Amino acid sequence: MKMTFTNVKHMAQHYDFEGTEKILSSGGLVLLPTDTLWSIACLPSHSNTLNRLIQLKRQKYADNFELLVSSVGMLKQYVEHLHPRLETLLAYHLRPLTMIFDNPTNLSSNALDAAGNIHIRLVQDPFCAALLEHLNQPLISTFAHVRDSVPPMNFGAISSEIIQGVDYVVKYRQNDKNIDELPVMVKLLEDQEELEFIRE
Numbered sequence: 001m002k003m004t005f006t007n008v009k010h011m012a013q014h015y016d017f018e019g020t021e022k023i024l025s026s027g028g029l030v031l032l033p034t035d036t037l038w039s040i041a042c043l044p045s046h047s048n049t050l051n052r053l054i055q056l057k058r059q060k061y062a063d064n065f066e067l068l069v070s071s072v073g074m075l076k077q078y079v080e081h082l083h084p085r086l087e088t089l090l091a092y093h094l095r096p097l098t099m100i101f102d103n104p105t106n107l108s109s110n111a112l113d114a115a116g117n118i119h120i121r122l123v124q125d126p127f128c129a130a131l132l133e134h135l136n137q138p139l140i141s142t143f144a145h146v147r148d149s150v151p152p153m154n155f156g157a158i159s160s161e162i163i164q165g166v167d168y169v170v171k172y173r174q175n176d177k178n179i180d181e182l183p184v185m186v187k188l189l190e191d192q193e194e195l196e197f198i199r200e
Helices: 008-013 018-025 047-056 082-092 125-135 160-167
Strands: 030-032 041-044 066-069 097-102 119-120 139-143 184-188 196-199
Touching: 018 030, 030 125, 041 047, 047 119, 047 139, 066 125, 082 097, 125 139
Parallel strands: 066 119, 097 184
Antiparallel strands: 030 041, 041 139, 066 139, 097 119, 184 196
C-alpha cells in the first residue's frame, strides 16, 4: 500500500494530541486541518455528538460527511467488501480521494447520508494520519462551514459560528494561506466493474 507519509507511529511523537484526544474521547467536536479543507470532526461512536454536528451544519442528515481512515485495514472495518479496483486506485492515487459506499458496517445510522451511504477518505496528511493512528479509530468529519455557505480555504476564513460551536481548535497549520483542493470523489457502480468519478 503506497502512502505519502512514512512511519506514522514515529511521526505521532512530533505532534501534541493531548487536547485533541481528550475532547474527542469525551464526546466533543474538534476543528482541525485535513489534507483537503479545515473540517469539524468527532468520533463515530458518539451518536449524540454526531447529532450535534448535524445541527451545527444546519442539516437534517449527515450529508457531505466523511469517515477519515488512516489505512486500508481501518477502512475494511466499515465496508463488507472492498473491490480490488478500489484498492488499486487507493494504492496509486496521489490526490485526496473520497469513496462512496452503500450498506456500511459498524456505523450508527446518523453517520450516514440521506441515501444511507457513507463517504470514506484515506487521509494523506501526516498530522491527520498520525492522529488516527494515535486514536486507533477513524473520525467522522465535514468541512468547517454551515449549509449553503462557502467552504473555508484557510483557517482565517472559518466563521465565528463554527469556531464557537466546537469544543477544541487544533493548533496546527492555522497560518497556512491555503489548504488543498476538494477531494476526488468516486463510486463503484452497481455492476462492480466500472468506477464513476463524481468529482474530479
